[in-house]
Amino acid sequence: MIKVSNIHKSYGPVEVLKGIDLTIGKAEIVSIVGKSGAGKTTLLQIIGTLLNADMGTVTINGTELSKLKEKSLSKFRNQNLGFVFQSHQLLPEFTALENVIIPGLIAQYSRKEVEDKAKEILNFLDLGHRLDHKPKELSGGEQQRIAVARALLNDPEVILADEPSGNLDTQNKEELHQLFFTLREKFNQTFVIVTHDMALAKMSDRTVTMKDGRIVGS
Numbered sequence: 001m002i003k004v005s006n007i008h009k010s011y012g013p014v015e016v017l018k019g020i021d022l023t024i025g026k027a028e029i030v031s032i033v034g035k036s037g038a039g040k041t042t043l044l045q046i047i048g049t050l051l052n053a054d055m056g057t058v059t060i061n062g063t064e065l066s067k068l069k070e071k072s073l074s075k076f077r078n079q080n081l082g083f084v085f086q087s088h089q090l091l092p093e094f095t096a097l098e099n100v101i102i103p104g105l106i107a108q109y110s111r112k113e114v115e116d117k118a119k120e121i122l123n124f125l126d127l128g129h130r131l132d133h134k135p136k137e138l139s140g141g142e143q144q145r146i147a148v149a150r151a152l153l154n155d156p157e158v159i160l161a162d163e164p165s166g167n168l169d170t171q172n173k174e175e176l177h178q179l180f181f182t183l184r185e186k187f188n189q190t191f192v193i194v195t196h197d198m199a200l201a202k203m204s205d206r207t208v209t210m211k212d213g214r215i216v217g218s
Contacts, residue, residue: 003060103150159192160192
């Protein structure tokens, strides 16, 4: 599903990634762990096409991303990748439903189609009663589930999560972690999760450990 080959990335004189090789299978849940500065988020952003590598290739479901031009790459990202961030990244002036449908509107699906799909996902996540609430009216756990719903809208093959439970209390962390496995069972998606939460890492199918820009354990 995901093949990362000889990825290098530097910021000025600082080499952040030093030749990363990683293969992740279909429907596998992989956690990437390591101390701050190890290069975890940089690697996740390169896999997610949010950042370009200086050297090396990323192939997702047979598509080598470096061969795509900007417009094709944006379309690929929108249709094949879902993102969940620590800070939710919800638009405060939009309702829960309006936040969730954004990827579908970008993909130019009809508004009715994406609203129906969003409502289905939000109901599945036990948020059907929160459709018209804005982020400030939602708990932290509810906001993160809204972010997960948004990531799921276009039926992506891969979900990329960067410290998804970092701002949540213990109960909401446990619920979010379990949700990832429920989603994998229902939608057969692949999850790549950067986390400092060792409880989540231990639940994963595999834990990849990074140190100083290299993978030191997998």
